[in-house]
Amino acid sequence: GQQLNQSPQSMFIQEGEDVSMNCTSSSIFNTWLWYKQDPGEGPVLLIALYKAGELTSNGRLTAQFGITRKDSFLNISASIPSDVGIYFCAGFTGNQFYFGTGTSLTVIP
């Protein structure tokens, strides 16, 4: 099935730094979702975006639904060690969900 192009694949950052990751697709989506997965756990929903141009925050996390409806980004400000994990984007076309390949984040104390 279709995969979203998610980048970067991995990131190693110092505690306190800001992080940015994004997803792009050739298809238009009605919904963009961002998840975080910790080792041994299921993905946990972080932010859901429903309208083109929408900018939504959840604590230190901010995500935007691209105007073209084909992309989205997630920013994490002032990273802390517990931000470590794998972040997935997902898009919903109206019929099906598609997932990015994930961004592995490592935060160095």
Place this chain on the structure above:
Amino acid sequence: NAGVMQNPRHLVRRRGQEARLRCSPMKGHSHVYWYRQLPEEGLKFMVYLQKENIIDESGMPKERFSAEFPKEGPSILRIQQVVRGDSAAYFCASSRGTGGAETQYFGPGTRLLVL
């Protein structure tokens, strides 16, 4: 409001045995999705079900794998005659299924180990 429930959390099977994975969607959700994840990899779509209907099974292997979501009870992913390559984490997710904008919530997963 209970989230998506999956059981068992861990399942060990010998080659040739059957594995049954259960998923109870969130309250009010009528759509269920199953995904498979290998270590260090992303989520791979397997099957999408509504109550008593399989909507899309394009990601499911043609043999040995089946899924159902009966009118009553949890969704079941069934793997017959398991092989070592079936070892993976299997995640279930659910959504309301109202169309338009949708949000999908995941369960904690079942980790299958085939010996």
